C-alpha cells in the first residue's frame with residue numbers, strides 16, 4: 001500500500017489537541033496520507049470543527065457522531081493526543097472493541113499524560129492484543145508540552161507519532177538485514193582551528209537510515225557532522241567519525257555480515273598531508289601552500305572486495321549526469337548509483353528536497369521526481385530492496 005492511498009482517522013482529544021494535533025495532521029498530510037479528523041468535545045472547545053475540516057479537507061465529526069462509514073473508510077485509527085480517561089473508556093468498551101474488530105481497524109494511541117502519570121504509565125498491552133493487528137501505544141519520551149495555565153503534559157512528539165504511523169504502513173521487507181550507511185561530510189583538520197569540509201548536511205543519509213530501519217533493517221550509520229538530530233531508533237546504531245580516514249576505517253570494521261552498503265557521505269577527496277598541532281601563524285606571509293593527499297575511496301575499496309555486500313553509491317554531478325553516473329557505477333564497481341544534478345534548484349546540498357536518478361548495473365534507470373528528502377529516501381530504499389533481492393538470485 002502506498003501512503004497516498006492510506007486514509008487515517010485522527011482522533012484528537014483534550015486541551016493538548018489544538019497544537020500538537022494540528023501539527024500532526026499537517027505532517028501526516030505532507031507525508032502523503034489522507035486524514036479525517038474526529039474530535040471530542042474538549043478538543044473542539046479549543047479548536048472548532050470548521051478548523052479541523054478546513055485543514056484536513058474532510059468533514060470533522062464529533063466523536064459521538066462517528067459512524068461505521070468513517071470507520072470503514074479508514075485503515076488506521078490514530079488517537080493522538082488522547083487523554084488517559086478516554087483511552088481507558090475506549091479500551092474498556094465492548095461496543096468500541098467490536099467496532100474496531102468488525103471494521104478491521106487498528107488503534108494506535110498516543111496518550112497525553114502528566115509527568116506524574118507518565119512515570120507510572122499503566123500497561124495496556126493485554127487490551128491492545130485483543131484489537132486488530134498493528135494496534136498499540138505510542139509512548140511519550142522526554143518531551144513536555146507546556147500548556148500555560150493548564151500545566152505541562154508528557155506527549156509523544158509529532159515526529160515520533162509520524163514515524164510510528166509510517167512503520168505501520170511499511171512492509172518490513174528488510175527485516176533481519178544488516179545495512180551499512182555513510183552520511184554527512186567529513187572534516188579534514190589543518191591545524192587546531194582550521195579544516196577542509198563541504199556543504200553536506202547529512203539530511204539525505206539520515207532519511208535513508210530512517211527509511212531502511214522502518215523496513216526492518218538494522219543500520220550501522222557511520223556519519224560525519226550532520227545538521228539534524230540523529231534518529232533515536234533502536235534499529236539505528238550511529239557511529240560518529242570526523243575524517244575520511246576514520247570513516248574508511250569504521251566502515252570497513254563494520255562490514256562483516258553487512259547485506260547492503262549505501263555510501264551517501266560526501267567524503268573529502270583530499271586531506272592535508274600533515275596536521276599542524278599549533279595554530280598556523282600569518283607572520284606577514286602573503287601565501288600559504290598546503291599539500292593535500294588523496295583520501296581512501298571507501299566505495300571503490302568495497303567494490304574490490306570478493307565477498308562484498310550489495311553496493312549503492314551516490315553521485316552529485318554538475319554536468320553530464322547520466323554519463324558521469326554510469327562511469328562511476330563502473331569504475332567503483334557498485335550495483336546501483338543514485339545521481340543528482342547539484343546545479344538544479346531544490347536538488348543537492350543544504351536543501352530539504354532532492355531529485356534523484358537511480359542507475360543500476362544492469363542498465364535500469366528510475367527517475368524520481370523532485371521530492372522531500374524523506375520521500376526520496378523511501379523510494380530509494382524501495383528500489384534498493386527490490387534490486388538487492390534480484391541480485392541475491394544471481
Ligand code: C5P
Nearest residue numbers: 263264265267296297298299313314315
Ligand atoms: O568520486 P565521487 O566522490 O563523486 O563518488 C561519490 C560516491 O563515492 C559516493 O557514494 C561517496 O559516498 C563515495 N565516496 C567514498 N569515499 C571517498 C569518496 C567518495 O566512499 N573517498
